[in-house]
């Protein structure tokens with residue numbers, strides 16, 4: 001069965017059959033993506049040729065990274081992905097999600113972890129949800145947030161959809177990043193890992209039926225003043241794809257996207273980044289709306305014409321540890337660049353999400 005898309009995308013390429021196919025796909029059950037497309041059309045840029053690094057779009061002086069270079073352990077990231085998939089479907093209210101929550105806590109048992117419970121008012125009634133937040137204190141005043149969603153697609157709950165890429169891979173990635181942060185005196189900003197709940201639509205993707213955990217947390221952090229301290233919100237989604245090609249998201253903050261590309265280039269991974277532009281609705285939007293710099297690190301060409309996305313084809317055999325390594329290491333390098341001052345002089349206004 002065709003499911004509503006949790007992440008809606010419109011590519012802004014010209015002259016490709018892939019584009020029209022994706023637009024057709026993206027249009028299915030995804031009303032709000034049209035608005036996103038219109039926003040994107042104002043700012044869309046010509047993509048770099050495939051395989052070539054896209055040029056940064058704004059003048060960002062090259063910062064010096066702060067702190068030691070860190071790399072995730074791809075074997076561990078892969079094991080975490082397999083463990084999470086082994087919990088089965090993890091839609092909200094499922095036994096698999098409860099088990100995965102316990103799994104996350106077990107992997108972070110020596111860290112500073114808190115739960116952020118809330119009740120989501122959905123088209124299918126009220127759901128008890130919770131974000132999980134792990135905090136790694138830094139020595140500078142300010143926070144860098146790394147986020148990923150922990151739920152799997154709810155409308156597919158009666159299938160054997162396991163969300164190996166869409167949910168498991170990036171949850172695993174955050175755990176693998178935690179392994180690198182743990183026990184170290186971080187020289188820069190604090191790093192908070194946020195495992196968001198309720199990213200997926202319960203019935204059909206809309207502004208009110210999606211992003212439950214991130215909308216709740218953005219509102220809470222706006223009210224308690226935390227949002228003002230967030231230097232960057234980096235979101236990872238669907239980056240376990242063995243055929244990795246990460247989009248430049250036009251709903252993300254341009255200078256922060258530029259820093260991600262700088263980090264990728266420093267590591268020699270630039271060919272995996274930003275050959276294509278897109279306009280994506282995901283857990284970064286609620287934070288963008290309250291003025292937090294955001295970047296969605298996402299690959300939405302998962303299988304031919306994105307055909308594995310939100311289908312039972314989203315299984316481990318489509319993923320690779322190498323893709324987790326690329327994304328994890330680029331995120332860790334991005335943190336070093338932000339700690340070195342990347343973006344601190346930016347006058348770019350908060351990105352308009354819609």
Ligand SMILES: [Zn+2]
Pocket residue numbers: 005006007153166200310
């Ligand atoms: Zn999804």
